[in-house]
Amino acid sequence: MIMTKCPRCFRRLPDGEWVFACRSGRCQEYEDPVGSAHTGIAVRSGPMHSVRRNPEVKHWRLPDDAQLCPSCQQPGVEVCPHCHYGLPPEWRLGTATCIALAGARATGKSVYIGVMIKQLDYLLSRMGSSLKFATDTSRRIYNDVYQRPLFEARGIMPPTAAAGVADAYQREPLILSLGVIDGQRRYLVIRDVAGEDLEASTVGVEHLSYFAQADSVFFMFDPTAVNQVREMLKDLLPPQLHEAGSPETVLENLILLLGSATPPIAMILSKFDTMQALRLVQGTEWSRIMSNPGAAFQRDPGLAALRYDEDDGALLDAEVRSLLIRLGAERFLNTMTAPHHGRPFAHRLFAVSALGEAAEGERIHHRGIASFRCLDPIRWTLAL
Template identity: 30%
Template sequence: MTTVICPYCFDRAPAARLPYRCLMLTTGVRGSSACQAERDDTWAEFMGPTVPPALRMRGPVFAPPRRVHGRRVTGSRADCPDCGVSTPVRVCRRCHSDFPSEYCDHDSRIIALVGAKASGKSTYVSVLVNELRHRVGVAYDASLAAMGSETQRRDQEMAEDLYDRLRLPDATRPAAMGFNDPLLYRLSLPSRSRFGHGSRHTTLVFFDAAGEDLKSAEAMDRYTQYLSAADGIILLVDPLQLGSVRDQLPPDDGPPLPVVETPPQQIAADLAAQLRAHGRGGARGRVGTPMAVALTKTDMLRSLVTPHTPMLRNATHRGGLLDEADRQAVHEEVRSLLEGWDSGALYRQLERDFADMSLFGLSALGAPPPAGAPADAPKSGPQPLRIEDPLLWLLGRRGLLPVRKPGRTTAKGAGA
């Protein structure tokens, strides 16, 4: 039986037990009028006090039918018991949030995206989605589609702002100002088996926590359910937050340095503490959730790294395979940099707290914003460096992408 994880409250439930929401349409199925909207206080209370009274009125929610004519119901639609109109809209039994079409048909992978304020989380997601649809999508013969009207709207806005208007995304609003909807995408990858070639679909859920909500363990508790449900965590670390890096950067006319926020070492420690408190710690106290730690804005570090560093060139993804040797080379390069910048304090913290961790270096834009317009993208548009590496590593850990091991020329494909 398929288990569905709500992308809003992260409740787990068997797909067959999920309620439905009436569409409130008139079809004359039973010669009656359409159902009337009802107050959905369950949904409104979850969304918070900012929901206007009018929006609390929604289509009636009804339980899934157990049996029809003696046979168990397993389809993706159900008839409303009052008006008889068929509806495909499934809702979470805990928070009554509507699920997009097809959400309950595929396995889901919840990707937690965290980082201090100004670490570039919103820009990272915008560029990552574009690369998955183009350069990276071509390499892996993959496609990415936004799921649900809200993600489709925000997806279009992100693309128009960043790639057409060259405007960077606004900062994520803090949880105190309202609920931040996750972004839902369907990732389709080729699948090969003894029965032939086909496609394998996975739902990716990106949840972006505002930097203000990570300043202490108490504030971060708002996202505990989200973090404990995650299949993988991407922690973005802005190297410009580190004093040793700021001191080494050459003075020029570039954009001003960001205000120093919560130290990444503290964020990592708080993440681990929250996850251990909710059962994600192992026998030795280390968290089992895979942790991808990525230095952002590596384009700003060119004067601090060797000219031939693998961080400043994209992986080839030759043959549609993840190159493990390439990942290890980047990991060691970033580890060496951290040892020089903070005596390895962040790396030691991560190594103690997370059993499955890898370091990455990336740049969402490939160049800093214009000095006189820090809210703008470079005039050439985003030219990302290794933006996809953390996500692909997490997908590879879950067996969704084939991996080329060091010393091997082939690898077993996902779904083989």
């Protein structure tokens, strides 16, 4: 039996229950409080009806006319029973891996998503599969928000809009079809959130409740925005182009948001090119540390490795942990290993650079994009 999740609220779709919403335009629409709570803005919907499996019928199957609206007799759209999100066609025939991204302002989440999806496409083609957008909305969002600004205009993408903005694109999940892998149709769902939304209190915020249902949380943080790190390296690093938010605050709010849930967390040290540049600062201890030719943070398996290398990943985790401890960020790390609720999170540390080199003002570097280890967290999550 195939069980999968809703791509918006990330909850498992119940077996034996289907809900359909009328979208014909013939029936009167009404305010949908459930959909509004999970979207973050007011939404309206046509009438809904549900169909449940009859447990007394041995070989029961969903009737062919189950999706017909009882009022207008037009085909409806299947929606999630939990949040009323319209599911893509044949969604229940595959399995979805749902990833929630978190991070403070100016962490580079949007740039990372844009580059990572491009690289994942290349990786899947080498594995004999292909990446496709499962919905027209996902394709449009990627083209408008990621592809054109980053790869065509070669500029730095604007910050993610807060949830209260009427046309905030991140309210819609990016839904990617990975093709058939190991005999199973696979989907990847990515949901982003504005840094401002996680820097504020997250208690009781329904439209962020999907974090607790995620298969993995990607927590991205700029090491130079951690208070202790910024103070130690203040004379060695260039000033930030945009004011960065507090990763400590976001991590603490994220843990409160997760409540009793403990999804595996990829702690992604972003903009690692900033740290790598320290090897050029001659005569400093950091020049020696960052110049270690045998370090995992000096190499990128890139597309040469089709599957996640556990030994390489464990080495990189240890190296990044050591770097953060040397930078005085023990308190930051302890939030994951010894949270106040007493349940340590399964987590792994990663180091990535989406662009490869610091931007030149509002433009990417003139040498173009030379990303570093962007696929590691995805490989770890998907076990690819």
